[in-house]
Amino acid sequence: MAAVTDEQVERVRALIISVPAGRVTTYGDVASAAGLSSPRIVGWILRIDGTDLPWHRVLPASGRPADHLRTEQLERLRTEGVLAVDGKVDLRTLRHRF
DSSP: OOOHHHHHHHHHHHHHTTHHHHHHHEHHHHHHHOOOOOOOHHHHHHHHHOOOOOOGGGOOSSSSTTTTTTTHHHHHHHTTOOOOTTTTEHHHBEEEEE
16 A cells, blocks of 8 residues: 555545534545545555544445444444445435535
């Protein structure tokens, strides 16, 4: 992975903070808005510097949380009024656009 600057990390953090409760976005949406080359960079930033962020509002483009996050992520989203059907969030109606 290419080197990630502090400015890029802060841009990703600001974008994720801007996603309102009850809405979701994708790793790709955040990467695109932050000018990053890959959604994986967003995931990496969240892993190393995202515990204080509303990370649960960021999903893969499929709308299905990763297996290791599924239970906690869907529960956090449910408390904000975001309901999943068969483990999938409807991005067509709940997606936040930057």
